[in-house]
Amino acid sequence: MFHPFTNPEDYTTMTTTTFDRLGIWNWERPDINDEVRYAKYAEDAGFDSVWQGESRLVRDAMSVLGAYTQVTDEVDLATGVTNCYTRNVALMAQTFSTLDELSGGRAKLGVGAWWDPLASKVGIDREQPLRRMWEYCTVTRKLLDLENVTYEGQTLSVEDIELDLVRSDAEARSVPILIGATGLTMNEMSGELVGEGIVDGVMMNYLIPPEHNEKAMAKLEEGAERRGGSLDDIDRPQLIAVSMNEDADVAIDNARNLATQYIGQQPHIRKACGIDEDLGEAVSERLGGWPADAEAIEEASELVSDDVVTNIVAAGTPEDCVERVGTYCETGCTEPVLYSLDDNVEEVIDVFAEYKAE
Incomplete structure (x- = not known):
C-alpha cells in the first residue's frame, strides 16, 4: 500500500481543529474485502459511523452493510445514499428492519432522489423528486414504526401493508432516516420532514x-421552523472527498478526475459548486455523456483548474485536509464522512482520529 506520510501524530500540533464525530465512506475499492476491513479499522480508531455508497451501478449498499454488521460492534452503519425509486417502499422498510436486527440497532437509512441520465436509462421517471421523497420517507417511517399503512399519493400507493414480524422482534425499528439533499429546495423540504418527525x-x-x-442551513432552518422544529433538530452529516498527500500538488492532481466527472455529468453538483456555465458545458462536452471512459475524463480534466478542485475537495497535505474539513463543520456539517480518493484510507483515518474530540 502507498503511504504518503509516516506518522500522523506529527501533524497534531498544526491546527486547533477538532471533530466531535467522524465517519468514513466506502464505495468501490478494487477489493471489496478492503471495504470490510476499513469499516473495522475506523471503529477501532474511534470513528462513529461507516457509510456505504450506492450512486452508480457499482455495488449495492445493503449486501456490504450486512457484512459490516458482522465485523463491527459500535459504529453506526448507513447508506450514503441509496435512492427512493429502485426499491419499493415495503422492500426498503423490510431491508432496514433486517439491518437493524443484524446491527443491534445501528442502521441508518440515507436516501436520495438519484440523478439523470442514470435514472432514465433504467426506466425511472423523476418528474416529481420532491413529492416522491416526501411520500417515500413518510411511508417508510410508518412501516418501521410497525404501523399498518394504506397511503394514496401522487408517486406511490400502498394498501393494507405492514412489516410481518410474527417470528422476530416485534418492536418498532428506530432507524434514523436522512435525506441526501444538495439542492436548496430539497433542503427546505427536508427541514419540514424533520419538523414533522x-x-x-x-x-x-x-x-x-x-x-x-450556509445557503442550505438557511433553507433547512426555514423548513423546520415552518413545521414547529428548529435547526438543532436536524442531524447534518456530510460526505467530503479527501485527497491527502505530503505533496499538495500531487494530492490536487489525484482529485482532478473525480471533480471533472461530477462537474461534467451531474448538473445539481455543478449548480451547487457555482461553476461557470460555459466551463461546465465544455467539460460535459469533452466527457461525451455518461458513462465517460478514462481517456475522455483525462482530456476533460485539462479544463479543471487547481482552484476549482480545492474549492470542492479537501485536497493537499494532512494539515490542509484537516483544516478544510473543519471549514465544512464551521458552515453546518455535524459529522464529516470522509471519502479518501486514494488508497491511503487507513492513513486518512489515523490522521483525523488524532483530531477527534475527547
Missing part, C-alpha cells in the same frame, strides 16, 4: 464548497 436529518453532499452549506 418523519426524518432525522440530511446527508449533505460532497464536491460542493462550504459556502453552499
Whole structure:
C-alpha cells in the first residue's frame, strides 16, 4: 500500500481543529474485502459511523452493510445514499428492519432522489423528486414504526401493508432516516420532514464548497421552523472527498478526475459548486455523456483548474485536509464522512482520529 506520510501524530500540533464525530465512506475499492476491513479499522480508531455508497451501478449498499454488521460492534452503519425509486417502499422498510436486527440497532437509512441520465436509462421517471421523497420517507417511517399503512399519493400507493414480524422482534425499528439533499429546495423540504418527525436529518453532499452549506442551513432552518422544529433538530452529516498527500500538488492532481466527472455529468453538483456555465458545458462536452471512459475524463480534466478542485475537495497535505474539513463543520456539517480518493484510507483515518474530540 502507498503511504504518503509516516506518522500522523506529527501533524497534531498544526491546527486547533477538532471533530466531535467522524465517519468514513466506502464505495468501490478494487477489493471489496478492503471495504470490510476499513469499516473495522475506523471503529477501532474511534470513528462513529461507516457509510456505504450506492450512486452508480457499482455495488449495492445493503449486501456490504450486512457484512459490516458482522465485523463491527459500535459504529453506526448507513447508506450514503441509496435512492427512493429502485426499491419499493415495503422492500426498503423490510431491508432496514433486517439491518437493524443484524446491527443491534445501528442502521441508518440515507436516501436520495438519484440523478439523470442514470435514472432514465433504467426506466425511472423523476418528474416529481420532491413529492416522491416526501411520500417515500413518510411511508417508510410508518412501516418501521410497525404501523399498518394504506397511503394514496401522487408517486406511490400502498394498501393494507405492514412489516410481518410474527417470528422476530416485534418492536418498532428506530432507524434514523436522512435525506441526501444538495439542492436548496430539497433542503427546505427536508427541514419540514424533520419538523414533522418523519426524518432525522440530511446527508449533505460532497464536491460542493462550504459556502453552499450556509445557503442550505438557511433553507433547512426555514423548513423546520415552518413545521414547529428548529435547526438543532436536524442531524447534518456530510460526505467530503479527501485527497491527502505530503505533496499538495500531487494530492490536487489525484482529485482532478473525480471533480471533472461530477462537474461534467451531474448538473445539481455543478449548480451547487457555482461553476461557470460555459466551463461546465465544455467539460460535459469533452466527457461525451455518461458513462465517460478514462481517456475522455483525462482530456476533460485539462479544463479543471487547481482552484476549482480545492474549492470542492479537501485536497493537499494532512494539515490542509484537516483544516478544510473543519471549514465544512464551521458552515453546518455535524459529522464529516470522509471519502479518501486514494488508497491511503487507513492513513486518512489515523490522521483525523488524532483530531477527534475527547
